[in-house]
Amino acid sequence: MVVGSQREKERVDWKIGSLLAKGQETSKDDGVDKIIETNYDTIYDSFDAMNIREDLLRGIYAYGFEKPSAIQQRAIVPCCKVWHRQDCYILHRVLQQLDLNVKECQALVLAPTRELAQQIQKVMIALGDYMEASCHVCIGGTAVREDIKKLSEGRHVVVGTPGRVKDMISREALRTDRIKQFVLDEADEMLSRGFQRSDL
Incomplete structure (x- = not known):
């Protein structure tokens, strides 16, 4: 985090x-x-x-x-x-490797909780402010339609919880073919708690 x-x-x-x-x-x-x-x-x-x-x-x-x-x-x-x-979690690295000319998801960051995902997105946006790097958070408790809309517009980085991210991939709203970086944050916690319905 x-x-x-x-x-x-x-x-x-x-x-x-x-x-x-x-x-x-x-x-x-x-x-x-x-x-x-x-x-x-x-x-x-x-x-x-x-x-x-x-x-x-x-x-x-x-x-x-x-x-x-x-x-x-x-x-x-x-x-x-x-x-x-891929096991080394540094937001600097994620941002450094982005191709800003390609407005598609190039980095996917998974977090075990909504709160952590929102914090990661906040820092990603702050650090990437002068780059004009776009980042969207996909978490439960938010409108699915809004996620689909934002993802269809294109985002360089997507941060989210496993349930909602899986849902966006299943709906083909989140394309994975341009992803170059995958970050699994708090992997031990995520595996110990498993997928919960509340993350959708």
Whole structure:
């Protein structure tokens, strides 16, 4: 989960760190001891040094990020370079890889709850503001017709809960043939709770 609070940022850092392999380095970030596992040697002490597309970089600074955390210094660049690492959840990477000339779903993000899906969409829109990247959230408790309308207009990124996303795919409102990135957030929670009717 990536939202503005310090606690949630730390949670993201832990998740990313646990996915990167080899080597261990202990760091302190705002008084929190962390073990950073990585097989990538280069450390970037600023977002500017990461060769991030300019429109995304503007969104990062506008959202309030000033300096990358210890994990972000090590994880953002390798995750942007490696396409097959679908287990690494970084919204920067998702946005970095979008082809903005193609207004179709290129990235699908699944979350176990409506609230988390809405938070992810909020951050995605904020970070991608200067890119004019479009993002739609498909969750239960909202009008199915509105989802179908928005998806037919074309969205670069779709975030949603499994039930509603499955429904949109079944109705052929959400096309999957142009999806290049798939992110499964909180996979352990999603698998432990299973699909619930409330997610439709």
